[in-house]
Amino acid sequence: MSTPRADLGIGLAWVAFGAMVLAASWRMDRLESLNINPWSAPGLMPGVLGALMTLFGAALAGRAAAQGGLRRGGGSAGVPALRTGLALALCFAFAAGLLGHGWPFWLTAFGFLFVAILVFRILDRDAGPPASAGRLALSTAASALAAAVAISLVFEKVFLVRLP
């Protein structure tokens, strides 16, 4: 799925990230005031990893450049924007937007499940048997309600796990 041009960009991003980790590790407190053994300084391992990410990121970028990554028009691997955007928006709206605001979990989960299942069933309708709009909405609501209530009950009542 990847292309040399995408690998070049991602390789350079690894180099930048590795260099930042290396710099932050170098500047990290070496706890000299505590008289610790200098070889046990907390920044040692992150520094090694930063250096390795910089080195291997540069190798990835160099290889991609040699494979034609510098040429224009190589483009990165396409991501289906509508479907990905919808999936991201729905998931973030539920997990980051709705949860933790005092509403019952089953209700929040039902709302998310109903919308998400309905949206993707409509988008996937070519793959399954055709259904009328009313039937689709009704069966989606039933699936969403059953799943939301079952998850709440199983986690909270059976396994005594706290829900967000």
Add this chain to the structure above:
Amino acid sequence: MEGLTLLATSLAGLLGPWQILYALGATLLGIVVGILPGLSATLGIALMTTLTVNMAATDAILVLVCVYVGAIYGGSRTGILLNIPGTAANAAATLDGHALAKQGKAGHAMGISTSGSVAGSLFGVMCLATLTPLLAEVALKFQAFEFFWLALLGVLMSGSLTGNDPLKGWLMGFLGLFTAQIGLDGIHAHARFTFGYNDLAGGIALIPALVGAFGFAEILMVLSEPAKKAAINAVDSILPRIADVLKYWKTILRSGAIGVFMGILPGVGEDMGAWVSYAAAKRFSREREQFGQGSIEGMMAAETGDNAAIPGAIIPALALAVPGSAPAAVLMAAMIIHGVQPGPMLMVNQPQFAYDVVAITFMATLCILLFGLMMVRPLMWVLRVPRAIIMPIVFVLCTVGAYAIASRVFDIWVMLGVGVLCFFLRRNGFPVAPFVLGVVLGDIVDKSLRRGLVISDGDLTPFFWRPIAGVLAAIVLLTVLLQFHAVRRIILRGV
């Protein structure tokens, strides 16, 4: 003799009604997880770790091992019927399994899958019982130098073998190792990369990161692509045939041994167990031309290999605290959550637990045999549930799974962040398994490097000249260097 007594005690402890119920339920759940494309054994174990957090340690591990064994077994169903492996471990079995299904022998293929999986798993259980104490005894001689190389080897091997591009695999491994450095360091409790946030001081918790990497990223992968029409073939008799087992007993033994070996190698896992067993079976077969066209021997080898790799991957997780595969890494993390400390001292401090795991894996094997005989047709309905229904439900489970262990909303953010990152990296050919191994092994690598340097006062030679450390260092260096054409050419010319 002492081992047999401990094993008998463990087996007796699993005969309670609740334990049998847990084993049956968890294996069934694992098979469903394996059947559903997009859900992996790793995600199944991670989510069930959350659900079992309040259970007794042995019961929780019973549930998790049964999910593990069930998922690897169940994944072949989807491969046979839809030509889509349910988990990565079932890709090799799909080659011949789907070819058999197209010939109207889907049931026969499932029977071979059952007999191969049970045979492989039983072979692996025997190795788990015998090799774990031996490996733990050897590992008692290990110091920080050996553990450093062993953990690094796990991450690098996983990077080399789980994707198509070792360079990308290693980078993911390093990212995982770095992720494990965030929070208070394990020696001086100094805050690293926390930027003043209290939530980050606790570190990036393993389960939310795993759920993000294997759950949320996979949900985004599946939902971002249009659905394909599923075509399920008719199913003939699903009963495993003893004649197949007797005819291919050499293949079963060879594949079992290969599967266990691939499982023991740090970070390699079940999929390589299946592929290497398949390749070896093809190499030695008299029916070589049938491989890929519906070969019973090929399918038997792949299914024996991947299931034998499960106990194989648990062996180093128990004896060395270095897991053999990504699912075994989560299993090991779950053991730690439940107060068990895997590693060389396990056989000294908690030998009963090691034999509990042997007995549990044996019980999981019996469960897949039972479900393989009885539940093949009823389980087929799972394949008919549209993914547009399954994936949002799995996302709700991921959210709960990330939150429940520590009841921190921050962990939900970790799951979302890691998920989005892994989604974009996966789309560009970066494998996720080395990242997971890195997160699990990051603490060992960090502490071992610094302890080793403190012991040697900054002298690097013990990392290379101690016998076992030297061998491990050579393997690590060769693993990396052999990926470069120029180095390979020089070595081959020398040979």
